[in-house]
Amino acid sequence: MSAAAPALSPATPTAPDAAPLIRMRNLRKVYRKRGEDFLAVSDVTMDVFPGDMVSLVGPSGCGKSTLLKILAGLHGHDGGTLEIGGAGHAAFDAGRDVGMVFQQPLLLKWRTILDNVLLPADILKIDKRQAREHALALLEMVGLAGFADKMPYELSGGMQQRAAIARALIHDPKLVLMDEPFGALDALTREKMNLEMLRIRERTGKTFIVVTHSIQEAVFLGSRCAVLTAGPARMAECFDISLPQPRTLHVKTSPAFGSYVQRIYDLLGVE
Numbered sequence: 575m576s577a578a579a580p581a582l583s584p585a586t587p588t589a590p591d592a593a594p595l596i597r598m599r600n601l602r603k604v605y606r607k608r609g610e611d612f613l614a615v616s617d618v619t620m621d622v623f624p625g626d627m628v629s630l631v632g633p634s635g636c637g638k639s640t641l642l643k644i645l646a647g648l649h650g651h652d653g654g655t656l657e658i659g660g661a662g663h664a665a666f667d668a669g670r671d672v673g674m675v676f677q678q679p680l681l682l683k684w685r686t687i688l689d690n691v692l693l694p695a696d697i698l699k700i701d702k703r704q705a706r707e708h709a710l711a712l713l714e715m716v717g718l719a720g721f722a723d724k725m726p727y728e729l730s731g732g733m734q735q736r737a738a739i740a741r742a743l744i745h746d747p748k749l750v751l752m753d754e755p756f757g758a759l760d761a762l763t764r765e766k767m768n769l770e771m772l773r774i775r776e777r778t779g780k781t782f783i784v785v786t787h788s789i790q791e792a793v794f795l796g797s798r799c800a801v802l803t804a805g806p807a808r809m810a811e812c813f814d815i816s817l818p819q820p821r822t823l824h825v826k827t828s829p830a831f832g833s834y835v836q837r838i839y840d841l842l843g844v845e
């Protein structure tokens with residue numbers, strides 16, 4: 575599909591034969607505070623397919639984090655339907671099958687990097703020897719081989735965020751949810767982490783949903799992009815991003831990349 579092709583409907587799969595891992599239909603979420611209702615998500619319809627890297631973009635306060643929290647099982651929803659797993663997939667247990675990465679690495683400062691990565695494995699009581707081997711392999715994959723015994727303060731912000739990504743993968747989740755994972759990093763480190771993420775996605779084949787405020791990042795990372803409009807969140811459009819593979823930083827100067835960026839600006843009403 576070229577960048578100028580018409581929008582795909584939310585139900586159009588990236589891999590036509592695969593069953594969606596996540597089906598959201600008219601999802602709605604109301605927060606109740608001090609007796610008052612606050613509509614945070616009004617109407618989100620989207621399918622996410624196994625192996626997708628969905629970038630979720632929209633203005634501040636439009637409900638992106640709320641949507642991730644619903645997917646992570648941290649919040650319920652008040653309307654519409656949400657199916658995760660379902661037909662064609664093994665049963666889905668949010669406690670075991672979701673990995674989370676936040677804007678800050680949130681490493682425990684009294685644990686080594688290896689022990690931080692192992693934290694979800696400890697909680698889920700995964701066999702210690704197996705988990706340790708897996709953690710060391712993940713640290714190698716995220717470029718932290720040799721840093722297992724360091725303490726968090728000995729690592730840069732970007733390195734700590736890599737450790738947080740390894741931690742999100744230690745229990746072999748089916749779905750990895752990332753909430754502005756590179757928002758706290760400097761521009762150059764962020765570019766490097768974007769490249770790293772594409773590599774990690776390719777190597778793990780996992781399904782990722784990444785919230786970002788950066789439209790360029792949304793296009794660069796996403797195999798699909800979901801654009802939400804201002805609060806309460808409503809789905810403006812969800813479309814495939816077809817850019818050459820493997821993606822390199824050069825793609826950012828291509829006309830196709832520019833067309834996708836423009837399409838998102840248009841959807842968000844940015845002149």
Ligand SMILES: Nc1ncnc2c1ncn2[C@@H]1O[C@H](COP(=O)(O)OP(=O)(O)OP(=O)(O)O)[C@@H](O)[C@H]1O
Nearest residue numbers: 605607612614633634635636637638639640641805
């Ligand atoms: N626990 C809560 N109780 C009440 N209101 C909440 C709660 N969490 C979020 N909200 C409100 O819901 C709306 C959506 O918040 P959310 O954090 O999902 O937006 P967001 O798109 O992730 O924002 P940002 O991009 O600034 O991080 C906001 O208006 C926020 O104030």
